[in-house]
Amino acid sequence: MWEKKAIETIKSVNLKLTPQRLILIEVLCEIGIKHPNLREVLEKVREYFPTMSFSTLYTNLMLFKGLGLIDLFTFGDETRIEMNMKPHFNVYNGEIRDFCDNEIIKRIEEKVGRKVRFVIVIPE
Amino acid sequence: MWEKKAIETIKSVNLKLTPQRLILIEVLCEIGIKHPNLREVLEKVREYFPTMSFSTLYTNLMLFKGLGLIDLFTFGDETRIEMNMKPHFNVYNGEIRDFCDNEIIKRIEEKVGRKVRFVIVIPE
DNA sequence: GTATCTGCAAACCATTTGCATAGAT
């Protein structure tokens, strides 16, 4: 689903479907939901494509972000992948997990006067 | 209030009240609420104490954090000061602003099953 | 007097960028 959308989007703006991009798309489907950092994404990509460079990974993640396919956020001094494009909560509990609750999101939006893209919960 | 607490805490663990520390405490009272990054804190400290080094600033912020006097969080690739030690929302709107709403915080805690220290709201 | 503190300067490390070569269409 997201994979198909990603491929269509890349085609639609006349960019090239390189093997690196196709594998990155696969990997994001596979582990993106876990909010990996860039090193973790690179390691997983290299399982399928050992010569993948960090530079290419980086360039393409920026591209995907620009195309609205993914989002990126900083947590613990590292850039992390956000594949969930719907308003939600990211909670750290050893790993970063998603929670959804439209009612709470709506209340936050009313309180702060802005539309929420997502929320990072820093626990005690 | 916080200033007094900071001084008492430093004394109570037998650390030294150097001019640099006293000025840092003053500066945190003055601009800490605005969640400045470390460079901004250093610039403000240097208005009062021009030879303050980044190293000393850094060491002391880590110390204050260890003593529970302040908190630090990362936003936009930079470390920022958190002086509000009560559960709350940090919302970026050009600058980072605090919002409090215990009811919403309580709902989030119920939803995610953890006590919340604070929440970073990423707007659209 | 002494254990702590400061500040210079170098190290660290996750990005971010420049560019020559390779590749998709």
Added chain:
DNA sequence: ATCTATGCAAATGGTTTGCAGATAC
């Protein structure tokens, strides 16, 4: 054929650390 993409390697920039001299107590 052409324009984009890759990957090496160097630059960047915000921290983080080591240590010799200075200072609070």
